[in-house]
Amino acid sequence: MKGESGSMKSTQAATFTPLTSSGGGAWAPWDHLDRLESEAIHILREVVAQCVRPVLLFSGGKDSMVLLHLARKAFHPQRIPFPLMHVDTGHNFPEVITFRDQVVKSLGVNLIVRSVEESIRQGRARVRFESDSRNALQAVTLVDAIHEFGFDACLGGARRDEEKARAKERIFSFRDEFGGWDPKNQRPELWDLYNAHVHPGENMRVFPISNWTEADVWEYIARERLDLPSLYFAHRREVVARGDQWIPVTPLTQPKVGEHVEERWVRFRTVGDMTCTCPVPSEARTLEDILRETVTSTLTERGATRTDDQTSEASMELRKKQGYF
Amino acid sequence: MENKLKNCQELLRFITCGSVDDGKSTLIGRLLLDSRSVLADQWAAIEATSTRRGQSQVDLSLLTDGLQAEREQGITIDVAYRYFSTPARRFIIADTPGHAQYTRNMVTGASTADLAILLLDARKGVVEQTRRHAQIVRLLGIRKVVIAVNKMDLVAYGQEAFERVKQEFLNFAEPLDFRDIVFIPLSALNGDGVVLHGGHMPWYTGPTLLELLETVVLDEEILNSSFRFPIQLVTRLSEENGEERRGAQGRVESGTVAVGDEVLLLPSGRTSRVSAIETYAGRISQARAGQSITLVLADQIDMSRGDMIASVAHPPRTDKNFEALVCWFSHTPYDPERRLLVQQTTRCIQGKIDTVSARLDIQTSQLVPSPAQVAMNDLVHMGFKVQQPLAFDRYEDNRTTGSFILIDALTHDTVAAGMIV
Numbered sequence: 185m186k187g188e189s190g191s192m193k194s195t196q197a198a199t200f201t202p203l204t205s206s207g208g209g210a211w212a213p214w215d216h217l218d219r220l221e222s223e224a225i226h227i228l229r230e231v232v233a234q235c236v237r238p239v240l241l242f243s244g245g246k247d248s249m250v251l252l253h254l255a256r257k258a259f260h261p262q263r264i265p266f267p268l269m270h271v272d273t274g275h276n277f278p279e280v281i282t283f284r285d286q287v288v289k290s291l292g293v294n295l296i297v298r299s300v301e302e303s304i305r306q307g308r309a310r311v312r313f314e315s316d317s318r319n320a321l322q323a324v325t326l327v328d329a330i331h332e333f334g335f336d337a338c339l340g341g342a343r344r345d346e347e348k349a350r351a352k353e354r355i356f357s358f359r360d361e362f363g364g365w366d367p368k369n370q371r372p373e374l375w376d377l378y379n380a381h382v383h384p385g386e387n388m389r390v391f392p393i394s395n396w397t398e399a400d401v402w403e404y405i406a407r408e409r410l411d412l413p414s415l416y417f418a419h420r421r422e423v424v425a426r427g428d429q430w431i432p433v434t435p436l437t438q439p440k441v442g443e444h445v446e447e448r449w450v451r452f453r454t455v456g457d458m459t460c461t462c463p464v465p466s467e468a469r470t471l472e473d474i475l476r477e478t479v480t481s482t483l484t485e486r487g488a489t490r491t492d493d494q495t496s497e498a499s500m501e502l503r504k505k506q507g508y509f
Numbered sequence: 510m511e512n513k514l515k516n517c518q519e520l521l522r523f524i525t526c527g528s529v530d531d532g533k534s535t536l537i538g539r540l541l542l543d544s545r546s547v548l549a550d551q552w553a554a555i556e557a558t559s560t561r562r563g564q565s566q567v568d569l570s571l572l573t574d575g576l577q578a579e580r581e582q583g584i585t586i587d588v589a590y591r592y593f594s595t596p597a598r599r600f601i602i603a604d605t606p607g608h609a610q611y612t613r614n615m616v617t618g619a620s621t622a623d624l625a626i627l628l629l630d631a632r633k634g635v636v637e638q639t640r641r642h643a644q645i646v647r648l649l650g651i652r653k654v655v656i657a658v659n660k661m662d663l664v665a666y667g668q669e670a671f672e673r674v675k676q677e678f679l680n681f682a683e684p685l686d687f688r689d690i691v692f693i694p695l696s697a698l699n700g701d702g703v704v705l706h707g708g709h710m711p712w713y714t715g716p717t718l719l720e721l722l723e724t725v726v727l728d729e730e731i732l733n734s735s736f737r738f739p740i741q742l743v744t745r746l747s748e749e750n751g752e753e754r755r756g757a758q759g760r761v762e763s764g765t766v767a768v769g770d771e772v773l774l775l776p777s778g779r780t781s782r783v784s785a786i787e788t789y790a791g792r793i794s795q796a797r798a799g800q801s802i803t804l805v806l807a808d809q810i811d812m813s814r815g816d817m818i819a820s821v822a823h824p825p826r827t828d829k830n831f832e833a834l835v836c837w838f839s840h841t842p843y844d845p846e847r848r849l850l851v852q853q854t855t856r857c858i859q860g861k862i863d864t865v866s867a868r869l870d871i872q873t874s875q876l877v878p879s880p881a882q883v884a885m886n887d888l889v890h891m892g893f894k895v896q897q898p899l900a901f902d903r904y905e906d907n908r909t910t911g912s913f914i915l916i917d918a919l920t921h922d923t924v925a926a927g928m929i930v
């Protein structure tokens with residue numbers, strides 16, 4: 185995270201200008217980002233107050249960076265009172281893993297890594313080909329890790345604007361012992377009263393930035409000057425055109441016969457499994473450029489970048505029922 | 510597109526509600542579509558599904574009916590949250606289910622709404638679920654209600670049909686005493702009256718639904734009401750002048766607070782002064798409703814999660830007994846043998862139901878004394894007794910400190926929600 189004391193403080197002070205200075209009871213400096221931030225902090229504190237062993241799922245992506253930053257704010261001046269965990273598919277872009285480790289080191293937080301690779305080795309998760317997407321398999325590794333450590337709450341950076349099934353999910357989302365989500369029988373969630381009671385083996389998935397949109401996330405990153413992995417910004421990369429998408433050329437995603445490799449200016453809107461995450465054409469090199477592109481984009485984040493969610497309208501829901509985040 | 514970049518601060522949270530098939534999800538789809546909030550891939554996906562099913566028109570309800578079971582049955586099961594903005598405002602929409610079986614999901618969506626759009630089918634008018642939803646909207650204290658008379662295309666866009674339904678609703682709703690009702694005729698299917706006027710109803714001169722949503726006056730009530738600060742966590746802060754300091758972490762739920770203010774700590778009843786307000790960004794001199802902060806008091810008095818810091822001049826009530834209107838969610842009827850937990854603000858304690866004095870009759874809007882049982886979807890008046898005193902206000906005065914949920918101590922299910930009277 186950049187601007188640890190200097191820049192971050194000055195941005196913040198401007199946001200919380202006291203009543204007297206703006207005069208006449210006008211609380212103008214309170215904007216939508218302040219509201220969203222405050223709501224997320226409230227949720228994070230509820231998790232720590234109500235749950236015994238929470239964990240924050242951290243991938244190094246933009247949403248989890250925002251979540252991590254919010255956690256620092258929520259518990260300041262104390263350290264973040266829970267570990268981070270990354271379920272590593274083994275198919276991550278190397279820039280992201282390097283970035284993840286830098287962040288963890290600079291903050292001195294505890295990161296647990298559990299790998300899908302290991303689950304496959306143990307025969308707990310099965311694949312047909314090495315290059316199959318491992319997104320769906322993450323659920324196995326995640327649920328195993330939840331049981332291994334006895335976590336009763338997993339904090340995640342999912343947002344309701346990402347996908348239709350997510351738009352249906354509670355902020356505190358109950359999961360049974362198998363990690364499964366039962367969308368037809370969710371706990372009522374009224375006002376800001378969160379019922380986090382679980383029995384041993386069950387857990388809550390908690391989404392403090394449920395009400396944020398992709399644009400909110402970028403605006404917040406710009407405001408708070410958060411660092412991100414380099415592949416979120418425009419860079420030259422070898423890609424091949426396939427259908428409507430640009431597939432990045434990686435050890436796992438090789439050009440097919442007849443496909444033509446070209447180098448183009450691209451950036452990623454999400455970072456995930458290399459086999460199913462595509463960049464978008466872009467020359468946006470600064471946060472401000474990205475923000476401008478985000479609000480004028482004609483495609484959703486997932487629609488533009490994920491190949492695995494396109495197989496059916498229900499892919500996300502199916503995976504969630506099986507324990508996926 | 511450029512104006513989307515503009516920072517529009519105002520937020521309106523609203524729901525759509527009303528009976529099954531009255532067109533709630535279609536209306537949201539239409540609102541999103543005509544305000545250009547549907548992206549190309551979202552459109553492609555629902556277009557493909559509609560075509561596969563042999564529908565002649567793209568089914569707009571597919572934009573929010575995100576669950577497989579919903580798409581299969583053509584009904585909404587749980588709330589969908591959608592976000593959109595226009596140059597005038599930001600909106601959070603909760604599209605709620607009309608089906609009686611899923612009433613608790615409708616209540617979930619309604620609990621955080623500032624405004625409700627209640628749909629009526631122009632052909633059918635007021636039906637049982639309309640009554641139930643209207644009652645719930647009233648109980649939950651949603652002051653602003655838009656009655657959308659939908660499917661006007663099926664009554665030849667006629668004014669008489671609109672007036673008839675309007676009158677029918679007014680007759681029914683009279684005892685409910687809504688303060689702010691607006692009636693709009695529309696066709697969610699074709700778009701008339703939603704974002705654009707369309708050409709079919711020249712007799713209607715009022716605003717379109719979107720115009721109304723963009724201009725309805727939002728109240729700043731939570732800012733002006735008395736200061737309430739339920740403590741979420743107590744944290745250790747750095748020492749100052751050799752003294753250990755502790756901070757109360759939480760969110761200002763109503764009113765404002767400033768350094769130097771005299772405050773009350775409840776339920777102990779002790780008073781102190783605010784000596785500092787801390788945030789990650791540093792100290793601030795005052796804070797407002799909605800802000801998550803760390804409050805430091807001048808005296809080292811014992812405080813913990815579940816306590817409340819409040820205004821001395823206008824304190825909440827502190828009591829082990831209270832009465833409330835309760836919406837029962839559980840499939841199992843109320844059973845006095847089951848242990849219950851009461852969760853109110855940040856406090857969760859054992860409690861029991863002392864009296865079940867009346868049930869609200871959905872048909873007549875009358876209270877029926879001493880109901881034989883309390884079953885799913887019943888709205889009842891109950892008396893409570895809890896293990897330790899709670900600090901609370903009447904729900905009418907404060908939505909946060911006047912509300913609670915009931916949790917079954919054994920199953921951990923949320924079995925009911927209550928509003929203190």
Ligand SMILES: Nc1nc2c(ncn2[C@@H]2O[C@H](COP(=O)(O)OP(=O)(O)OP(=O)(O)O)[C@@H](O)[C@H]2O)c(=O)[nH]1
Pocket residue numbers: 527528529530531532533534535536570583584585586605606607608659660661662663695696697698699
């Ligand atoms: N003719 C006509 N049909 C409409 C209109 N609005 C909705 N419908 C149709 O009514 C049916 C039900 O619409 P939905 O939007 O799914 O209804 P709903 O109120 O969301 O239903 P639940 O969520 O299950 O309570 C669908 O077949 C719609 O196409 C309208 O204005 N005119």
Ligand SMILES: [Mg+2]
Pocket residue numbers: 533534535570584585604605606607
């Ligand atoms: Mg619906």
